[in-house]
Amino acid sequence: MSDIQAYLDAHFAEALDDLKAFCRIPSVSTDPAYAAGIAQAAAFVADRLTRAGFSGVELLATGGHPAVFGEIISDAALPTFLVYGHYDVQPPDPLEKWKTPPFEPSERDGRLYARGVSDDKGPLLIPILVAEAFIKTAGKLPVNLKVLIEGEEESGSPHFEATLQAYSDRLACDLVISADGAMWRPDRPSVTVASRGLVALEITVEGASKDLHSGRHGGSAPNPIAALASLLASLHGEDGRVSVDGFLDGTHPPDPTIVAAIEAANFDTDAYYRDIGSPLPDPIASGRKLLIRQWLEPTLEFNGISGGYQGAGTKTVIPSAASAKITCRLIAGQKPDHVVEVIARHLKSRLPPGFALQVHRHGPGSEAFFVDPKLPALEIAEGVLSELLGQKPLRVAMGATIPIGASFRKHLGREAIFFSFSTSDEDYHAPNEFFRLANFSIGLTAWAMLLDRLGAAHA
Amino acid sequence: MSDIQAYLDAHFAEALDDLKAFCRIPSVSTDPAYAAGIAQAAAFVADRLTRAGFSGVELLATGGHPAVFGEIISDAALPTFLVYGHYDVQPPDPLEKWKTPPFEPSERDGRLYARGVSDDKGPLLIPILVAEAFIKTAGKLPVNLKVLIEGEEESGSPHFEATLQAYSDRLACDLVISADGAMWRPDRPSVTVASRGLVALEITVEGASKDLHSGRHGGSAPNPIAALASLLASLHGEDGRVSVDGFLDGTHPPDPTIVAAIEAANFDTDAYYRDIGSPLPDPIASGRKLLIRQWLEPTLEFNGISGGYQGAGTKTVIPSAASAKITCRLIAGQKPDHVVEVIARHLKSRLPPGFALQVHRHGPGSEAFFVDPKLPALEIAEGVLSELLGQKPLRVAMGATIPIGASFRKHLGREAIFFSFSTSDEDYHAPNEFFRLANFSIGLTAWAMLLDRLGAAHA
Numbered sequence: 005m006s007d008i009q010a011y012l013d014a015h016f017a018e019a020l021d022d023l024k025a026f027c028r029i030p031s032v033s034t035d036p037a038y039a040a041g042i043a044q045a046a047a048f049v050a051d052r053l054t055r056a057g058f059s060g061v062e063l064l065a066t067g068g069h070p071a072v073f074g075e076i077i078s079d080a081a082l083p084t085f086l087v088y089g090h091y092d093v094q095p096p097d098p099l100e101k102w103k104t105p106p107f108e109p110s111e112r113d114g115r116l117y118a119r120g121v122s123d124d125k126g127p128l129l130i131p132i133l134v135a136e137a138f139i140k141t142a143g144k145l146p147v148n149l150k151v152l153i154e155g156e157e158e159s160g161s162p163h164f165e166a167t168l169q170a171y172s173d174r175l176a177c178d179l180v181i182s183a184d185g186a187m188w189r190p191d192r193p194s195v196t197v198a199s200r201g202l203v204a205l206e207i208t209v210e211g212a213s214k215d216l217h218s219g220r221h222g223g224s225a226p227n228p229i230a231a232l233a234s235l236l237a238s239l240h241g242e243d244g245r246v247s248v249d250g251f252l253d254g255t256h257p258p259d260p261t262i263v264a265a266i267e268a269a270n271f272d273t274d275a276y277y278r279d280i281g282s283p284l285p286d287p288i289a290s291g292r293k294l295l296i297r298q299w300l301e302p303t304l305e306f307n308g309i310s311g312g313y314q315g316a317g318t319k320t321v322i323p324s325a326a327s328a329k330i331t332c333r334l335i336a337g338q339k340p341d342h343v344v345e346v347i348a349r350h351l352k353s354r355l356p357p358g359f360a361l362q363v364h365r366h367g368p369g370s371e372a373f374f375v376d377p378k379l380p381a382l383e384i385a386e387g388v389l390s391e392l393l394g395q396k397p398l399r400v401a402m403g404a405t406i407p408i409g410a411s412f413r414k415h416l417g418r419e420a421i422f423f424s425f426s427t428s429d430e431d432y433h434a435p436n437e438f439f440r441l442a443n444f445s446i447g448l449t450a451w452a453m454l455l456d457r458l459g460a461a462h463a
Numbered sequence: 464m465s466d467i468q469a470y471l472d473a474h475f476a477e478a479l480d481d482l483k484a485f486c487r488i489p490s491v492s493t494d495p496a497y498a499a500g501i502a503q504a505a506a507f508v509a510d511r512l513t514r515a516g517f518s519g520v521e522l523l524a525t526g527g528h529p530a531v532f533g534e535i536i537s538d539a540a541l542p543t544f545l546v547y548g549h550y551d552v553q554p555p556d557p558l559e560k561w562k563t564p565p566f567e568p569s570e571r572d573g574r575l576y577a578r579g580v581s582d583d584k585g586p587l588l589i590p591i592l593v594a595e596a597f598i599k600t601a602g603k604l605p606v607n608l609k610v611l612i613e614g615e616e617e618s619g620s621p622h623f624e625a626t627l628q629a630y631s632d633r634l635a636c637d638l639v640i641s642a643d644g645a646m647w648r649p650d651r652p653s654v655t656v657a658s659r660g661l662v663a664l665e666i667t668v669e670g671a672s673k674d675l676h677s678g679r680h681g682g683s684a685p686n687p688i689a690a691l692a693s694l695l696a697s698l699h700g701e702d703g704r705v706s707v708d709g710f711l712d713g714t715h716p717p718d719p720t721i722v723a724a725i726e727a728a729n730f731d732t733d734a735y736y737r738d739i740g741s742p743l744p745d746p747i748a749s750g751r752k753l754l755i756r757q758w759l760e761p762t763l764e765f766n767g768i769s770g771g772y773q774g775a776g777t778k779t780v781i782p783s784a785a786s787a788k789i790t791c792r793l794i795a796g797q798k799p800d801h802v803v804e805v806i807a808r809h810l811k812s813r814l815p816p817g818f819a820l821q822v823h824r825h826g827p828g829s830e831a832f833f834v835d836p837k838l839p840a841l842e843i844a845e846g847v848l849s850e851l852l853g854q855k856p857l858r859v860a861m862g863a864t865i866p867i868g869a870s871f872r873k874h875l876g877r878e879a880i881f882f883s884f885s886t887s888d889e890d891y892h893a894p895n896e897f898f899r900l901a902n903f904s905i906g907l908t909a910w911a912m913l914l915d916r917l918g919a920a921h922a
Binding site: 034035097101160200204213215217219220221222223224225227229234236237276280281283285297298303305307308309310313314315319321324326328331358360367405433434435 | 556617661663671673675679684686688691696703735736739741742743757761776781785787790816817826861890891
């Protein structure tokens with residue numbers, strides 16, 4: 005292992021250059037305006053895999069943005085691990101809030117700032133660089149490694165399940181290791197053993213067939229913003245919880261190991277609200293309750309709303325339509341299809357006369373995910389983190405969604421563990437996303453140790 | 464009068480070219496991006512006044528966009544009328560809904576399509592062209608005429624009252640005649656004797672100090688879209704009426720002459736909703752009630768709403784802020800200041816913990832307006848319309864606001880009547896605004912008759 009580490013140390017500046025080049029590519033998957041960036045990012049990953057020594061490198065057709073595949077099969081008798089990541093990124097807006105442009109990586113105070121650097125370009129580059137280090141020093145890997153880097157994660161992975169199904173032979177493995185995900189806190193190592201599911205929808209309320217003058221028609225014409233506001237206001241109760249009939253259908257009590265982690269975490273609620281820059285809201289009173297809400301309760305969040313005039317000043321118009329973007333985070337037992345159905349039913353039953361309602365779903369969504377707590381690879385990963393970071397990692401849940409767990413189990417019949425070196429405070433869906441360069445370095449060492457020990461565990 | 468009409472007929476094609484040239488100028492007053500169009504439109508009006516034979520033509524400084532002044536004083540013994548209009552226009556968006564570009568006038572089926580052609584470029588051009596016809600044929604006007612064309616009407620005329628006050632000597636007159644306003648219906652001549660007032664505000668709800676990932680933070684961070692939706696939903700009752708304490712303070716029962724007009728109008732509610740392309744909403748049951756709501760009840764309408772991600776697809780974000788644009792139409796007795804105050808109080812008292820609220824007012828607003836029903840000039844105007852259009856015009860109220868009535872009374876001590884040839888179905892605050900060319904022609908004749916008779920009435 006010491007020659008591997010020496011190689012990684014000697015080539016760290018190049019690794020950082022690779023990461024910067026990757027982050028210069030604007031690979032936003034949700035907006036067709038960035039199609040060229042997506043193609044360029046896929047080509048970048050394929051090229052980097054080839055240079056690292058992977059074979060069979062190919063852009064897999066998915067029906068949407070391509071996924072990138074590559075493999076290093078050292079010995080058919082060794083176990084095979086499939087590394088997962090994604091080369092697409094979140095949209096960069098609001099652009100005016102970035103201190104340096106989102107697609108011009110900027111190093112400041114030991115951090116690299118760029119859209120996608122933490123989610124997931126930095127973390128996914130690490131196992132590729134580590135594989136290269138093994139090949140250049142030892143000529144082979146201690147395990148067989150396959151890599152699958154998709155391009156639609158930030159769009160809800162609409163073609164991912166079909167891709168797994170179509171290429172299941174080529175993707176066959178013993179275990180999936182995800183380079184996506186995030187450590188919970190910068191000061192406390194953690195491994196993620198559960199994540200909430202996700203389903204996305206957009207609702208549009210329509211009134212008159214054209215925009216109307218709010219003077220002449222005010223008080224008589226239907227105002228879709230008013231109807232939309234009432235509908236949205238009906239989706240939560242006074243306590244902030246979702247008040248849609250049937251929303252919780254199929255859910256179970258939470259996993260006791262995660263509740264134990266919550267008890268152990270001693271979460272500081274005041275610090276949380278200070279950090280996000282918000283006054284302390286009622287009725288969220290204690291740290292324990294807040295973590296339960298983040299990890300173990302489902303949500304219905306409004307991600308965007310629009311309708312009517314949005315320029316400077318005023319325009320005396322009654323718009324013909326108004327719409328809202330919604331995502332729900334799901335807990336174990338909630339089915340995306342059913343959740344969309346009960347929300348649509350709730351809204352339709354409350355739509356005032358004089359309006360039409362469209363409910364449009366974005367992507368298939370994904371169920372919540374749980375790892376088998378007795379998985380040997382999970383303990384090996386925890387051992388590596390304990391040694392490198394000096395503390396036994398906490399087993400935590402994630403409020404965010406990593407849908408791959410459920411997908412890999414369904415289509416490849418394999419478990420997935422998360423081994424990522426981004427941290428959840430790195431603003432990865434907000435302006436000024438960054439990645440800690442210390443974690444880039446630790447991540448390289450950790451992945452080298454992980455692959456080494458996974459090979460040794462088999463021998 | 465026959466030589467005047469002959470002149471107008473002979474020069475109608477040139478008049479239409481003038482109108483098209485005027486409409487090519489993008490004079491949007493609410494958006495600073497159109498500053499050049501505003502300057503160009505003011506210069507166009509000044510030049511056209513000069514060419515028509517007006518003297519003392521000048522751009523009056525207002526503190527905002529300039530107002531254009533000009534006068535023809537034929538004889539100090541004649542009565543003096545001040546013509547009012549505005550050269551600014553509404554914003555053209557949504558641009559994609561225009562069949563032909565908003566600032567490229569297009570003639571189709573006897574209509575001229577362009578932003579501002581009906582409100583107010585066509586109607587204001589008419590008296591200027593008529594004055595020119597008198598000067599070119601008779602060498603003088605039958606009355607003294609002053610013209611004041613402002614550039615901030617669509618922004619709520621923030622500097623108009625101060626302008627009237629500053630230039631009150633130059634603007635001194637016996638009566639104001641507004642070329643702004645609109646006939647109520649294409650099939651029924653009408654004169655407007657009342658209009659609702661207006662006040663505009665914008666509210667912004669702020670949560671966390673930055674945009675947050677809706678997975679990690681969902682369920683615990685404050686969502687400003689949710690708070691905004693609740694606040695907006697609280698502003699109206701089940702019957703669609705404004706439910707803000709104190710909103711109706713100072714109001715009186717409606718003018719009986721307008722209620723009589725409503726009874727006479729026999730308004731077809733079904734046709735109204737068919738025309739605007741909306742299903743018939745409850746609880747508005749009868750035509751009479753609907754007209755009362757349009758003319759004699761105040762409103763609180765949402766003109767725009769925005770927050771969070773508005774691009775294609777989804778973005779899993781909890782935005783840091785969300786905002787809504789609101790305008791209220793006011794009836795006699797409601798004070799703009801007080802209305803803003805009670806709305807702000809209503810919203811503040813309902814703001815959930817964890818949020819901040821900003822209430823920003825756009826412009827001073829204006830009170831509702833009523834004309835003295837016994838004004839001789841009003842009867843002369845009605846006579847002209849009866850003769851030209853074959854029906855006695857209805858005295859109607861307007862749901863929309865023409866704030867000048869109250870302003871001229873306050874600063875010049877004079878009444879105002881409305882004599883406009885646009886029609887309220889001409890989509891003047893919506894895409895595909897148009898002006899009926901037949902009304903452009905009738906308007907020229909009508910203004911010539913009006914000025915002639917106003918002169919004769921004095922003699």
